[in-house]
Amino acid sequence: MCPSDEQPPQVSSVWRGALDAQAFDALFRECAADVHGYVISLLGERSAAEDVTSLAFERLYRSRSRLDHRRGTPRAWLFAIARNAALDELRQRRRRPRGDLPQEISAGARSSEALDAVERRAAVGQALAALSPREREVVLLKFHGELSNAELARALGISESNAATRLHRALTRLREGAGRLQREEVA
Amino acid sequence: MRIVPFPAGPGADPDERWLAELEAALSGEAEGPTADGWRELRADVRAMAPAMDPAFHERLREELERRVVRPAWLRSRTALISGGLATALAVVVAVVLVTTPSRPGQSAQRGPAAARSTPASGRGAVESATSAPRAPFAAVGGEEGSPRAAAGTVSAAPGRVQQLAASITLSTTASGVQDAADGVARLAAADEGFVESSHVQIQQQGPSEAMLMLRVPSARLGAVLASIGRLAQVRAESQSLQDITDAYSAARQRLSDAEAERQALLRALAAATSEGQIASLRERLLQSRGTIAQAQSALHSISQRASTSEVEVSVLGDAPVRSEGLTLDRGLHDAGRVLVVAATVLLIAAAALAPLALVLLALAGLARAWRRRRREHALDAA
Numbered sequence: 001m002c003p004s005d006e007q008p009p010q011v012s013s014v015w016r017g018a019l020d021a022q023a024f025d026a027l028f029r030e031c032a033a034d035v036h037g038y039v040i041s042l043l044g045e046r047s048a049a050e051d052v053t054s055l056a057f058e059r060l061y062r063s064r065s066r067l068d069h070r071r072g073t074p075r076a077w078l079f080a081i082a083r084n085a086a087l088d089e090l091r092q093r094r095r096r097p098r099g100d101l102p103q104e105i106s107a108g109a110r111s112s113e114a115l116d117a118v119e120r121r122a123a124v125g126q127a128l129a130a131l132s133p134r135e136r137e138v139v140l141l142k143f144h145g146e147l148s149n150a151e152l153a154r155a156l157g158i159s160e161s162n163a164a165t166r167l168h169r170a171l172t173r174l175r176e177g178a179g180r181l182q183r184e185e186v187a
Numbered sequence: 188m189r190i191v192p193f194p195a196g197p198g199a200d201p202d203e204r205w206l207a208e209l210e211a212a213l214s215g216e217a218e219g220p221t222a223d224g225w226r227e228l229r230a231d232v233r234a235m236a237p238a239m240d241p242a243f244h245e246r247l248r249e250e251l252e253r254r255v256v257r258p259a260w261l262r263s264r265t266a267l268i269s270g271g272l273a274t275a276l277a278v279v280v281a282v283v284l285v286t287t288p289s290r291p292g293q294s295a296q297r298g299p300a301a302a303r304s305t306p307a308s309g310r311g312a313v314e315s316a317t318s319a320p321r322a323p324f325a326a327v328g329g330e331e332g333s334p335r336a337a338a339g340t341v342s343a344a345p346g347r348v349q350q351l352a353a354s355i356t357l358s359t360t361a362s363g364v365q366d367a368a369d370g371v372a373r374l375a376a377a378d379e380g381f382v383e384s385s386h387v388q389i390q391q392q393g394p395s396e397a398m399l400m401l402r403v404p405s406a407r408l409g410a411v412l413a414s415i416g417r418l419a420q421v422r423a424e425s426q427s428l429q430d431i432t433d434a435y436s437a438a439r440q441r442l443s444d445a446e447a448e449r450q451a452l453l454r455a456l457a458a459a460t461s462e463g464q465i466a467s468l469r470e471r472l473l474q475s476r477g478t479i480a481q482a483q484s485a486l487h488s489i490s491q492r493a494s495t496s497e498v499e500v501s502v503l504g505d506a507p508v509r510s511e512g513l514t515l516d517r518g519l520h521d522a523g524r525v526l527v528v529a530a531t532v533l534l535i536a537a538a539a540l541a542p543l544a545l546v547l548l549a550l551a552g553l554a555r556a557w558r559r560r561r562r563e564h565a566l567d568a569a
Contacts, residue, residue: 028251032244037236050243057251084562091565117231124231133566143232146213149206157559164206171209175228 024061027074032057035082038144042086042137052089056082076151079141083155120182127177135170142167280529348435350492351405353412353426354499359419361395361504367419368397371500374414378407380495395504405496415500422503435489442482449475 035056040049059081060074067077128136141152153163212222213229359367365387372382380403387397403411412424452475456468 024251028248032247033239036239037233041232041236046237046240050240050247053239054247054250057247058254061251061254087562087565090568091561120227121231121234124228125235128232128235133568137566139232143229144236148210164203167209168205171228175224178228178231 023074024064027060027078028057031075031078034144034146035078038079038140039082039086041140041144042083043089048089048093052082052085055085059085072151072154075145076147076155079145079147079151080155083137083141120178123178123181124174126181127174130177131170131173134166135173138163138166139170139174142171276529276532279532280525347430348432348489348493349405350429350431351408351426351496352429352498353408353496354424354501355412355415355421356423356501356503357415357419358422358503358506360506361389363419364395364397364502364504365389367502368399370418371397371399371401371415371502374411374418375401375403375498378411378414379404380407380411380498383497389504397500397502399500399502401498401500402495403498405494408496408498411498415498419502420506431489431492435486435493438482438486438489442479442486445475445479445482449479 032053036049036053039052039056040046043049043052056078060078063081067074128139131139138152138156141147141155145151145155147155149160149164149167152167153160156163156166158166208217208221209225211217212225215226357367368385368387372385375382380401383400383402385397385399389395401411408426412426416424449472452468452472456465456472459465459468
């Protein structure tokens with residue numbers, strides 16, 4: 001979630017069916033880091049991720065009058081916009097996402113648990129990179145966006161059953177791939 | 188360990204059961220190694236994404252705040268578009284209202300002032316012929332006791348023989364055309380005139396009108412026109428004057444000459460002695476009698492032209508039902524008219540825009556599908 005020292009209002013507490021300034025501010029505080037994480041994972045480049053993140057919030061605010069609370073939360077709407085913007089970026093720049101995302105591990109992490117986490121995340125990263133783009137996308141959208149299956153389906157433009165199937169297959173492959181890589185490293 | 192029941196029933200689809208288990212684990216409702224595994228996987232995936240640069244976070248927050256605090260009317264594009272459309276519609280309605288003939292009576296009231304035409308009264312002829320002998324049959328202006336029309340009556344010159352004519356156009360309701368025509372004929376008869384010809388056309392659907400040609404004593408022309416003008420709204424009125432003094436004098440001179448010739452022939456006949464002279468003079472007297480008759484007839488015709496005037500009366504049934512002053516009836520009429528015009532404008536606009544909107548809608552759908560397809564293609568190629 002978005003790092004914040006104070007206790008800002010949650011978007012769910014100020015969301016009254018209309019994205020006013022207060023709700024928009026709460027949404028930004030709550031989702032900016034997640035959107036950025038999703039986009040940078042998809043694009044693999046920080047400057048492009050920042051552009052797309054900025055564009056996503058701007059588009060959300062411009063289209064707030066069309067926001068229908070019966071069709072999903074503002075968060076789901078925001079991630080759908082971010083996905084479209086990221087795919088547009090991919091299409092325009094023909095950029096391939098980098099599989100070797102920098103791992104930000106705290107410098108003081110020297111415990112065995114921390115080292116285990118490093119190994120595990122490396123395996124997860126390799127398994128994620130081995131997924132097809134569509135599978136990788138649905139995993140990123142699910143974990144960064146924290147969307148429900150219905151919201152996921154709406155963002156991807158597919159049916160809920162298709163979304164569930166795609167997510168199931170992707171997560172299964174991801175978990176199996178990560179497990180296999182970890183076992184190989186241990187061996 | 189807390190037991191968390193499956194949200195989906197035992198008969199549910201495997202995908203649904205798996206999904207329910209995943210959702211329960213990610214939301215923290217489920218516990219156990221499987222749920223912990225899902226949460227750990229989520230944390231690992233999220234941890235791989237580099238954290239947002241705090242400087243960018245602050246910059247983005249400031250930028251969004253700056254946009255959000257813009258004036259409300261600038262932020263709402265919908266309000267701007269709606270306001271623009273409403274203004275455009277109001278302008279269209281106003282233009283239509285201004286350019287369309289409005290309340291009954293207005294145009295009719297404008298009519299007389301705008302369309303009255305009065306001849307120059309033959310003053311030039313008066314100045315050039317003040318010493319002319321007074322015509323015995325002349326129906327000339329300036330006669331004592333001659334009634335005058337309320338306005339625009341020809342003022343004839345004394346001592347001149349003049350022919351007057353007038354035309355007047357009345358405007359009334361379609362149902363009032365017959366009454367107005369009857370009133371015109373009645374007024375002509377009351378002023379010692381008569382109707383030379385008339386044509387009255389009354390239609391349920393279509394224009395109703397009447398055309399009457401009157402002949403009235405020239406001395407009563409002004410009074411007749413004034414009376415007719417009170418029958419209905421005067422849309423137009425004109426009068427003309429033609430000086431026929433020369434023609435009258437010439438006809439009168441021809442008659443005097445013929446009569447003088449006849450007197451001379453009679454004197455010559457009384458003095459004739461031979462049979463040949465007598466026969467010849469009788470023959471010439473016979474011819475002279477014919478000449479005198481022709482001269483008398485011409486003089487009479489010219490006198491008739493001067494003593495009576497031709498009045499052409501047109502009655503148009505084009506005026507709506509009149510109402511006077513600011514009344515509830517008129518207000519409702521005007522309000523209804525505004526609504527009808529507005530509805531008509533909207534209908535025309537809808538008829539013109541509907542096909543265009545359908546085409547645009549179809550194009551928008553195609554563009555959206557095409558954009559989605561290209562995005563998916565970009566994802567596959569990534």
